[in-house]
Amino acid sequence: MKLACVVQRYGADIAGGSEAHCRALAERLAGSHAVTVLTSCARDYVTWANAHPAGETVENGVRVVRFPVRRQRHLGHFSDLSDEVFDGPTARERQQAWFAENGPDVPDLLAHLRTHATAYDLVLFWTFRYSPSFFGLPIVADRAVLLPTAEEDRALDLGILEGFFNTPAGYIFLTPEEAALVEARAGGRLRPATTIGMGLDASPASPGSQQALAALGVPPRYVLYLGRVDRNKGCHTLLEYFEEYVAAGGDTTLVLAGPAKIRIPAHPRIRTLGYVPDEARDALISGAQALVVPSPYESLSIVLLEAWNRGVPALVNAQCAVLKGQVRRANGGLHYRSQREFSEGLDFLLRHRAERDQLGLQGLAYVEREYRWPTVLRRVEALLDEVMTARRAREQAEASSTG
Amino acid sequence: MTDSATELRPAVSVDAVMADLQGRVRERLRADLLRHGASPSFADAQLFADVERVLHAGVDSGTSNALLLPELLGDPATWRLETALHLDSHRASAAAAVVTFVKRRLVLPVVRWLFEYNRDNFERQRRVNAVLFACVQELAIETAKLRQEVVPPK
Numbered sequence: 001m002k003l004a005c006v007v008q009r010y011g012a013d014i015a016g017g018s019e020a021h022c023r024a025l026a027e028r029l030a031g032s033h034a035v036t037v038l039t040s041c042a043r044d045y046v047t048w049a050n051a052h053p054a055g056e057t058v059e060n061g062v063r064v065v066r067f068p069v070r071r072q073r074h075l076g077h078f079s080d081l082s083d084e085v086f087d088g089p090t091a092r093e094r095q096q097a098w099f100a101e102n103g104p105d106v107p108d109l110l111a112h113l114r115t116h117a118t119a120y121d122l123v124l125f126w127t128f129r130y131s132p133s134f135f136g137l138p139i140v141a142d143r144a145v146l147l148p149t150a151e152e153d154r155a156l157d158l159g160i161l162e163g164f165f166n167t168p169a170g171y172i173f174l175t176p177e178e179a180a181l182v183e184a185r186a187g188g189r190l191r192p193a194t195t196i197g198m199g200l201d202a203s204p205a206s207p208g209s210q211q212a213l214a215a216l217g218v219p220p221r222y223v224l225y226l227g228r229v230d231r232n233k234g235c236h237t238l239l240e241y242f243e244e245y246v247a248a249g250g251d252t253t254l255v256l257a258g259p260a261k262i263r264i265p266a267h268p269r270i271r272t273l274g275y276v277p278d279e280a281r282d283a284l285i286s287g288a289q290a291l292v293v294p295s296p297y298e299s300l301s302i303v304l305l306e307a308w309n310r311g312v313p314a315l316v317n318a319q320c321a322v323l324k325g326q327v328r329r330a331n332g333g334l335h336y337r338s339q340r341e342f343s344e345g346l347d348f349l350l351r352h353r354a355e356r357d358q359l360g361l362q363g364l365a366y367v368e369r370e371y372r373w374p375t376v377l378r379r380v381e382a383l384l385d386e387v388m389t390a391r392r393a394r395e396q397a398e399a400s401s402t403g
Numbered sequence: 404m405t406d407s408a409t410e411l412r413p414a415v416s417v418d419a420v421m422a423d424l425q426g427r428v429r430e431r432l433r434a435d436l437l438r439h440g441a442s443p444s445f446a447d448a449q450l451f452a453d454v455e456r457v458l459h460a461g462v463d464s465g466t467s468n469a470l471l472l473p474e475l476l477g478d479p480a481t482w483r484l485e486t487a488l489h490l491d492s493h494r495a496s497a498a499a500a501v502v503t504f505v506k507r508r509l510v511l512p513v514v515r516w517l518f519e520y521n522r523d524n525f526e527r528q529r530r531v532n533a534v535l536f537a538c539v540q541e542l543a544i545e546t547a548k549l550r551q552e553v554v555p556p557k
Binding site: 076080083084086087088157327328331332333334335338340341344345348355358359362 | 413414416417420421424425427428431432479483485487488489511512522
């Protein structure tokens with residue numbers, strides 16, 4: 001098949017979750033299909049400033065066509081518009097303006113979809129919230145497959161999305177919770193659809209782990225937070241809960257690995273590493289007693305799957321339905337919704353070594369069962385075939401009715 | 404995606420561990436509340452668990468749009484928190500444009516930090532209101548069910 005993948009940014013230097021998901025899947029699909037990625041020249045998701053040259057390249061076997069961003073995002077306007085449309089029912093035009101303002105504004109990409117729609121058998125769109133998907137998908141609705149990467153946030157409440165979510169010819173979700181969320185907003189079941197999560201390769205043993213951890217000054221017993229240390233990721237609450245846990249006699253160290261966007265208190269049991277390279281990252285996950293995921297909003301926690309891929313259990317925020325659902329399905333960790341449950345859960349994981357190891361192994365078994373690339377690709381291929389077959393049947397029916 | 408319920412029983416069941424853990428947390432919370440002067444009714448552990456269940460149902464559905472009270476309250480302008488800043492003026496169009504320009508371009512950039520601080524707090528209040536609406540709804544449902552048990556509908 002000739003497939004197009006539309007995504008807001010693309011490249012090995014892009015850290016975003018949905019962008020990484022798109023790149024991983026596009027590279028795998030390129031093994032059996034002609035894949036073209038249609039994206040912007042942006043690297044920065046805040047301003048969408050042009051950073052990559054416009055035009056065509058081939059990256060890891062995938063044809064990539066980048067289109068220039070016409071105007072950068074004006075944060076003041078976007079913030080005011082967000083306040084307006086999230087404040088309550090607003091006109092359809094204002095909601096459309098929110099998607100336009102959210103960007104990236106790539107009119108040439110939309111023009112390409114208008115003029116080249118039939119050059120692609122199917123067009124996959126990542127992330128409902130950005131302009132290329134919101135305005136691009138309706139242009140090629142008969143061959144569009146949406147990966148919404150939706151999470152519980154106020155953008156999902158926009159009334160205009162009910163029609164949008166009913167537009168594509170097929171859907172790929174990351175988790176059953178995401179599917180339920182989008183279906184609730186769409187007002188009914190969305191078909192054909194599949195749920196794939198994220199493909200993972202088996203984790204190689206990391207022989208230099210101990211040296212890598214010693215070089216970072218990490219103590220032998222620690223729980224790990226991995227990712228941007230940010231308020232939006234629930235890190236301020238994690239720090240508060242952890243300080244309380246230690247004050248009550250808890251005996252471990254919290255290691256924070258990722259760029260810090262909030263003030264982290266100086267505390268003998270909190271170790272801040274900032275950004276860590278991939279080798280150190282792998283060693284940190286493998287050596288942790290448990291991974292902590294405090295985010296209240298996730299459509300799929302890749303770091304959670306990476307921890308399970310190394311047999312490490314997790315303690316996750318139950319306020320996030322996706323995280324709680326993942327942990328329960330995998331039997332790969334515990335969840336908390338309050339300070340008391342956080343302390344009790346962490347204490348259980350630290351004091352019950354056999355159960356902790358078993359939860360980690362159950363997480364690994366879940367990854368083996370659900371998230372290995374052959375399994376993920378089989379699901380994607382089946383969905384693409386189903387959408388393609390339905391499209392051809394529709395076209396034949398239309399042709400025979402007009403002929 | 405496979406449902407864990409159809410899999411073999413795991414060696415360690417998250418649901419079983421969480422049920423134990425939440426039971427211990429509930430008992431400690433109940434003891435703490437009683438020590439701080441909560442209603443003596445909380446001395447009944449089963450009653451406390453029932454109360455917690457009802458309130459949890461409210462908290463869990465507090466973010467949904469499926470609430471009855473907002474419909475009954477009527478005109479949203481009389482009760483809904485407005486967190487958006489509407490910069491306009493009652494003056495004639497030319498003067499209004501000047502006033503709006505001054506507000507948006509000169510005043511707002513200076514006080515944006517204060518506006519955002521307040522907006523974040525109002526957002527929290529909005530969430531609390533929604534949760535309270537949901538808790539009231541849950542309580543009303545419980546009451547209605549009990550009434551139906553005592554006085555079956557004709």
